[in-house]
Amino acid sequence: MNNVHDKKRANKSLPFFFRTEFKVFFVIILxxxxxxxSTFSFDTVPPIxxxxxxPATFPKGLLVLIIALTSIIYYLSFKKPWKKEKxxxxxxxxxxxxxxxxxxxxxxxxxxxxxSVLSIFVSYYWGERRIFxxxxxxxxFPLVVFIFFEMILGLRFPPGIITNxxxx
Amino acid sequence: xxxxxxSSKLLLVLLFGTLFGLVLGVLPGLGPTTGGALIxxxxxxxxxxxxxxxxxxxxxxxTYGGAITAVLINTxxxxxxxxxxxxxxxxxxxxxxxxxxxxxxxxxxxxxxxSVIVLVFFAPILANLAYEFGQPEYFALxxxxxxxxxSIGDGSPIKNLIAGAFGILISTVGKDFMTSIDxxxxxINELSVGIGFIPVVxxxxxxxxxxxxxxxxxxxxxxxxxxxVKLPTKDDYKKTWKTILRSSGIGSFIxxxxxxxxxxxxxxGYSEAKRFSKNPEEFGKGxxxxxxxAEAANNAATGGAMVPTLALGIPGSATTAVILTGLIIHGVxxxxxxxxxxxxxxxxxxxxxLVANVLFFIFGFFGAKIFARITLVPNKILWPMIxxxxxxxxxxxxxxxxxxxxxxxxxxxGFFMRRYGFSVVxxxxxxxxxxxxEGTLRxxxxxxxxxxxxxxxxxxxxxxxILSLIALAFPLIRSKKIxxxxx
Numbered sequence: 246m247n248n249v250h251d252k253k254r255a256n257k258s259l260p261f262f263f264r265t266e267f268k269v270f271f272v273i274i275l276x277x278x279x280x281x282x283s284t285f286s287f288d289t290v291p292p293i294x295x296x297x298x299x300p301a302t303f304p305k306g307l308l309v310l311i312i313a314l315t316s317i318i319y320y321l322s323f324k325k326p327w328k329k330e331k332x333x334x335x336x337x338x339x340x341x342x343x344x345x346x347x348x349x350x351x352x353x354x355x356x357x358x359x360x361s362v363l364s365i366f367v368s369y370y371w372g373e374r375r376i377f378x379x380x381x382x383x384x385x386f387p388l389v390v391f392i393f394f395e396m397i398l399g400l401r402f403p404p405g406i407i408t409n410x411x412x413x
Numbered sequence: 414x415x416x417x418x419x420s421s422k423l424l425l426v427l428l429f430g431t432l433f434g435l436v437l438g439v440l441p442g443l444g445p446t447t448g449g450a451l452i453x454x455x456x457x458x459x460x461x462x463x464x465x466x467x468x469x470x471x472x473x474x475x476t477y478g479g480a481i482t483a484v485l486i487n488t489x490x491x492x493x494x495x496x497x498x499x500x501x502x503x504x505x506x507x508x509x510x511x512x513x514x515x516x517x518x519x520x521x522x523x524x525x526x527x528s529v530i531v532l533v534f535f536a537p538i539l540a541n542l543a544y545e546f547g548q549p550e551y552f553a554l555x556x557x558x559x560x561x562x563x564s565i566g567d568g569s570p571i572k573n574l575i576a577g578a579f580g581i582l583i584s585t586v587g588k589d590f591m592t593s594i595d596x597x598x599x600x601i602n603e604l605s606v607g608i609g610f611i612p613v614v615x616x617x618x619x620x621x622x623x624x625x626x627x628x629x630x631x632x633x634x635x636x637x638x639x640x641x642v643k644l645p646t647k648d649d650y651k652k653t654w655k656t657i658l659r660s661s662g663i664g665s666f667i668x669x670x671x672x673x674x675x676x677x678x679x680x681x682g683y684s685e686a687k688r689f690s691k692n693p694e695e696f697g698k699g700x701x702x703x704x705x706x707a708e709a710a711n712n713a714a715t716g717g718a719m720v721p722t723l724a725l726g727i728p729g730s731a732t733t734a735v736i737l738t739g740l741i742i743h744g745v746x747x748x749x750x751x752x753x754x755x756x757x758x759x760x761x762x763x764x765x766x767l768v769a770n771v772l773f774f775i776f777g778f779f780g781a782k783i784f785a786r787i788t789l790v791p792n793k794i795l796w797p798m799i800x801x802x803x804x805x806x807x808x809x810x811x812x813x814x815x816x817x818x819x820x821x822x823x824x825x826x827g828f829f830m831r832r833y834g835f836s837v838v839x840x841x842x843x844x845x846x847x848x849x850x851e852g853t854l855r856x857x858x859x860x861x862x863x864x865x866x867x868x869x870x871x872x873x874x875x876x877x878x879i880l881s882l883i884a885l886a887f888p889l890i891r892s893k894k895i896x897x898x899x900x
Contacts (some may be wrong), residue, residue, distance in 0.1 A: 284596075287594060300591075311579065351817070373794060
């Protein structure tokens, strides 16, 4: 219990723009505002076709609701500050990096190569050093998945340097 | 009711679904919702009945499976098993893990079977009632379902509502289904068809969990040894039979409420078990009543949650939202007409849920020790594999690489949502109800000729609006009750 109070105090002592609740509030409001502005560029339909309301009206209402509710939680956080979260470890950022690498490789080289690279990358950085298990997650398992989806579900994966070896 | 099940194929599907559900339930971070979403593409090779039987058996067994890890490693395999940890683990620490799991298995089975009976009786009644519903009534019902999101889990009700509104907002991406005008597509052709349900679910549940696991690499679970699961003694039955029945009723009722599910049911089942107990001081220290109260309630919510899903097309929980998607993908439209036109299909589902409850009792009783060993698979091997299945499964439904990017985006978003106290379940429910909310609202406005006050002249719609107001107040009442109970 004491720890929680310490955490809360630590959070409250920070300038408002460093506090978690402000950052969350700011991001939600910013994204909602951008989306709200973009709704004004939606096409409109003549009254006879608009089926009650214009296509932009409903999303506009939702975005206003989100902004209003977010303002309420930010207001409530003055009375009851959120607890400060632990900073994210290196392994989290490496996992995010692996997602980015996955996107780049799958877009430019090969879908299954991307899965293999991500698997070996994540497994290694999460602490796996045994060669067999690294091969299992990066080659054997993706191969099993490929065969299953390709042969049983009849799925065609996007072309790439490895997938093409099978298709052509 | 059981006749449609007397086929070797369906029994095999049921057997596989129950085993797979148990595995998913046992593994912390996975669960029936994620598992259902991951397996959905595979169901495309099955006929509709087999597909839904697979999903429902995963739902029933997965909900129970969470209790195994809750008892043995003090980590709920599924959120619905969180209350089971409170007494399951302390009892296991006293060297009575077998007794704790035995009680969890029996109460889960009784709760599950009770809820199937509720489903068989109440779903057709609700479906008949739905014939009275017009567009305004469906709109009011969907609003009621969305306001119920406020009380999902034990997080902030306002954050849940924001997440629900965000889910509905996602459903508006793409061509407006009434006027074909593009919304939030920003010139990306693939977005014209909207954002699919599966990429969002897999992202919010599986990928965000993978990111969560990446922050917990140093975590070491203290595992309690399990010799064998023991059936409850006569004394245990005497102590708990009222609790099991009460929690089964509570769980079924909570399950029937739109959007609520096993997590809320188990918390209320547990707190009510403590309130009615002759030995409330034992709660939190290894009370069998506590285990029975939580487990009967969360499994009873499975059948309850299927009631609005099948009768109205309104999901009763996050997993039933996946089941609902499965129904739609397989061309089955839930609602009153389903009860009239395809009764054998429904009896097949009811029968399958009944059998799944019996099967997980058998597997749990004889195989809990083996299932508990699944948690020994290290995350560094398990999660890259889950990633591979998630990516291929997401790609397979529309064969679109954009869906994979969407999945990854929602994975990162889901991680930060959970980190800052926003539940991801409301996003799923909002997404699935979005089209219904907007469509019925717009049609109602046409019917009412633009006069919004006309909603108040429809008694059923008015009732749902009043229930919505009550639903918004419910989290305050519940948190006070639960706080009193834990004190």
